[in-house]
Amino acid sequence: MKKKIAVLPGDGIGQEIMDGALEVLKAVGDWFGHEFEVEKGYIGGAAVDRFGTPLPPETVKLCRDSDAVLLGAVGGPKWEDLPKEQRPEKGLLSIRKEFNLFANLRPIKAFESLLNASPLKREMVEDVDLVIVRELTGGLYFGQPSGRQGKNDEVAVDTLVYERSEIERIVRKAFVLAQKRKKKLTSVDKANVLETSRMWREVVNEVAVEYPDVEVEHMLVDVAAMKLMYQPKQFDVLVTENMFGDILSDEASMITGSLGMLPSASLREDSFGLYEPVHGSAPDIAGKGKANPLAMILSVAMMLRHSFGLKEEAEMIEMGVQEVLNAGYRTGDLWTVGRGTVVGTGAMSQLVVERL
Amino acid sequence: MKKKIAVLPGDGIGQEIMDGALEVLKAVGDWFGHEFEVEKGYIGGAAVDRFGTPLPPETVKLCRDSDAVLLGAVGGPKWEDLPKEQRPEKGLLSIRKEFNLFANLRPIKAFESLLNASPLKREMVEDVDLVIVRELTGGLYFGQPSGRQGKNDEVAVDTLVYERSEIERIVRKAFVLAQKRKKKLTSVDKANVLETSRMWREVVNEVAVEYPDVEVEHMLVDVAAMKLMYQPKQFDVLVTENMFGDILSDEASMITGSLGMLPSASLREDSFGLYEPVHGSAPDIAGKGKANPLAMILSVAMMLRHSFGLKEEAEMIEMGVQEVLNAGYRTGDLWTVGRGTVVGTGAMSQLVVERL
Numbered sequence: 155m156k157k158k159i160a161v162l163p164g165d166g167i168g169q170e171i172m173d174g175a176l177e178v179l180k181a182v183g184d185w186f187g188h189e190f191e192v193e194k195g196y197i198g199g200a201a202v203d204r205f206g207t208p209l210p211p212e213t214v215k216l217c218r219d220s221d222a223v224l225l226g227a228v229g230g231p232k233w234e235d236l237p238k239e240q241r242p243e244k245g246l247l248s249i250r251k252e253f254n255l256f257a258n259l260r261p262i263k264a265f266e267s268l269l270n271a272s273p274l275k276r277e278m279v280e281d282v283d284l285v286i287v288r289e290l291t292g293g294l295y296f297g298q299p300s301g302r303q304g305k306n307d308e309v310a311v312d313t314l315v316y317e318r319s320e321i322e323r324i325v326r327k328a329f330v331l332a333q334k335r336k337k338k339l340t341s342v343d344k345a346n347v348l349e350t351s352r353m354w355r356e357v358v359n360e361v362a363v364e365y366p367d368v369e370v371e372h373m374l375v376d377v378a379a380m381k382l383m384y385q386p387k388q389f390d391v392l393v394t395e396n397m398f399g400d401i402l403s404d405e406a407s408m409i410t411g412s413l414g415m416l417p418s419a420s421l422r423e424d425s426f427g428l429y430e431p432v433h434g435s436a437p438d439i440a441g442k443g444k445a446n447p448l449a450m451i452l453s454v455a456m457m458l459r460h461s462f463g464l465k466e467e468a469e470m471i472e473m474g475v476q477e478v479l480n481a482g483y484r485t486g487d488l489w490t491v492g493r494g495t496v497v498g499t500g501a502m503s504q505l506v507v508e509r510l
Numbered sequence: 511m512k513k514k515i516a517v518l519p520g521d522g523i524g525q526e527i528m529d530g531a532l533e534v535l536k537a538v539g540d541w542f543g544h545e546f547e548v549e550k551g552y553i554g555g556a557a558v559d560r561f562g563t564p565l566p567p568e569t570v571k572l573c574r575d576s577d578a579v580l581l582g583a584v585g586g587p588k589w590e591d592l593p594k595e596q597r598p599e600k601g602l603l604s605i606r607k608e609f610n611l612f613a614n615l616r617p618i619k620a621f622e623s624l625l626n627a628s629p630l631k632r633e634m635v636e637d638v639d640l641v642i643v644r645e646l647t648g649g650l651y652f653g654q655p656s657g658r659q660g661k662n663d664e665v666a667v668d669t670l671v672y673e674r675s676e677i678e679r680i681v682r683k684a685f686v687l688a689q690k691r692k693k694k695l696t697s698v699d700k701a702n703v704l705e706t707s708r709m710w711r712e713v714v715n716e717v718a719v720e721y722p723d724v725e726v727e728h729m730l731v732d733v734a735a736m737k738l739m740y741q742p743k744q745f746d747v748l749v750t751e752n753m754f755g756d757i758l759s760d761e762a763s764m765i766t767g768s769l770g771m772l773p774s775a776s777l778r779e780d781s782f783g784l785y786e787p788v789h790g791s792a793p794d795i796a797g798k799g800k801a802n803p804l805a806m807i808l809s810v811a812m813m814l815r816h817s818f819g820l821k822e823e824a825e826m827i828e829m830g831v832q833e834v835l836n837a838g839y840r841t842g843d844l845w846t847v848g849r850g851t852v853v854g855t856g857a858m859s860q861l862v863v864e865r866l
């Protein structure tokens with residue numbers, strides 16, 4: 155198989171973790187005889203520095219000419235006071251919208267050898283295996299009007315808006331995913347307050363008819379925020395709108411205590427997708443070779459599975475990561491105090507490569 | 511002191527827990543020589559059944575003639591399919607708005623004797639002592655337009671809107687509270703995406719100048735959702751808008767593992783306030799005498815402190831609750847398996863009364 159991949163390391167630790175991930179990608183390609191052509195581009199603060207904008211046309215073109223995108227992370231103190239259109243995050247929001255990547259998948263799975271790192275008690279976390287499916291191109295993030303109004307601009311407004319069709323397509327993605335897993339779907343909304351949530355609930359009930367084998371439950375967002383803390387095992391697939399998904403997926407990322415381990419995929423109807431770690435650019439440790447490359451490496455595995463249909467290849471990476479952890483290797487973030495061998499970004503990536 | 515209190519038990523376990531709380535109130539009044547006149551009214555499903563609306567004019571009048579309101583809980587399956595205007599929750603939203611109760615205080619404090627009940631590891635939870643100050647009468651909950659649009663109503667819209675003055679008054683409340691506590695204020699927003707959040711942040715920075723002794727930090731809502739799980743001790747006072755406050759306060763209520771213990775106050779500029787437990791109406795155990803009355807009892811303590819300025823009286827109740835817990839008494843929800851004596855709603859209330 156021959157594929158072209160746009161590689162956007164971005165800011166902070168993005169470069170370091172991407173280097174490691176690309177080595178893993180190359181090793182898998184060599185082993186299975188695939189040709190992965192990678193081409194680098196700029197996004198976020200790095201793009202602002204070079205092109206004056208966080209998502210330059212060059213990068214859009216590169217992605218358009220590619221089969222998938224790998225993204226490191228964006229943002230950092232250097233760009234924090236820039237006007238809104240030049241903030242690194244704007245690059246991330248724009249690439250999601252530009253490529254219509256409406257379905258953000260964030261799997262959260264407990265790693266047996268990392269259970270100690272969780273803030274939750276062991277018995278709450280073992281066997282946690284859930285996926286948050288977050289709507290990524292609608293709702294409060296993109297609704298208009300969004301700005302100041304009134305005399306002296308003393309009123310600020312944002313708009314939470316969804317079209318029925320936008321809800322339908324994300325809900326359908328979630329049902330299909332649930333069908334391949336434990337066949338349980340939790341739809342999260344705030345239907346006791348929001349009109350958008352009432353429509354969301356209607357659409358879920360309508361689409362549910364097409365997936366009779368999937369058990370559906372509706373849950374209010376505040377209840378979901380509680381249950382993720384005290385009954386995380388009860389979830390299989392969660393589906394929710396953009397802002398709720400942002401909050402709940404970050405909360406959920408703490409369950410296993412290993413934010414540095416979590417990959418994500420942003421997808422649309424065809425096979426094109428953008429893959430990035432859930433964690434940010436961690437400016438405080440950038441350039442020190444301390445960052446955990448595993449979320450980026452596992453994002454590569456998600457790309458192989460979701461965009462290229464390479465299941466075996468994806469599993470090889472996932473097993474490699476698992477083995478390295480089982481062998482006791484840890485980057486600094488996985489503070490399982492007094493256990494294992496602490497290694498840096500490069501060494502960790504190399505350890506995974508060796509196991510392939 | 512002579513005060514009139516409107517008592518709205520509401521639905522589900524509301525009645526049972528209110529009975530217990532009123533006994534405690536009476537005992538404290540007798541001891542200190544205060545006269546608390548209580549008058550009952552209807553809200554939520556109970557009001558729908560009797561008056562056809564979840565907040566009847568009779569109830570509004572009763573509250574208007576009172577110095578404070580005690581509320582049990584609203585809602586239940588019986589009323590779930592009613593049109594939006596007749597849903598029990600609508601009664602709650604309407605009373606908040608009608609009385610301009612813009613400041614919702616939700617204190618979360620670890621009870622030493624209940625630490626086992628937390629889903630979090632003991633060392634994460636000990637000494638947690640935070641308050642969430644949630645804006646309660648603005649934002650997505652009340653913004654217009656909120657409804658369906660487009661042909662065939664295929665678009666749903668809600669509006670997140672804040673006036674500068676609405677932000678100012680809630681932020682000021684939070685600063686004053688922080689000044690009386692550990693002098694640390696965390697303002698939670700989503701300023702990298704929302705215009706309302708950018709205004710929120712501006713206002714916080716402006717008001718901060720008046721409280722130089724309070725340390726202020728800004729935190730994105732997704733980051734706050736993470737930190738509440740893995741570093742809850744780092745917080746003192748959190749202040750945030752309505753919807754974020756709803757989600758984060760429910761999440762935070764799980765930290766100590768004792769949702770049944772958490773009181774809340776909804777306040778405005780003067781001394782009038784509404785006091786209710788954070789938990790809901792728990793229809794599944796309603797009428798069985800199993801509900802935990804302590805959150806309602808602690809809400810009475812908050813009323814004495816915030817509306818009537820009766821600090822000593824409030825502390826007496828809080829110490830009473832503490833002692834009952836230390837003596838090993840537990841309602842069913844505080845599943846500290848194999849520890850303590852399980853008692854029902856009435857007995858638990860009685861135990862607190864005995865200790866006053």
Ligand SMILES: CC(C)[C@H](C(=O)O)[C@@H](O)C(=O)O
Pocket residue numbers: 243246247400702703732
């Ligand atoms: C950086 C920010 C705009 C972004 C979001 O809110 O979507 C991030 O938090 C995420 O979850 O990917």
Ligand SMILES: CC(C)[C@H](C(=O)O)[C@@H](O)C(=O)O
Pocket residue numbers: 346347376599602603756
């Ligand atoms: C019942 C519901 C409308 C309410 C809210 O969202 O405010 C509740 O969740 C709360 O937190 O008091």
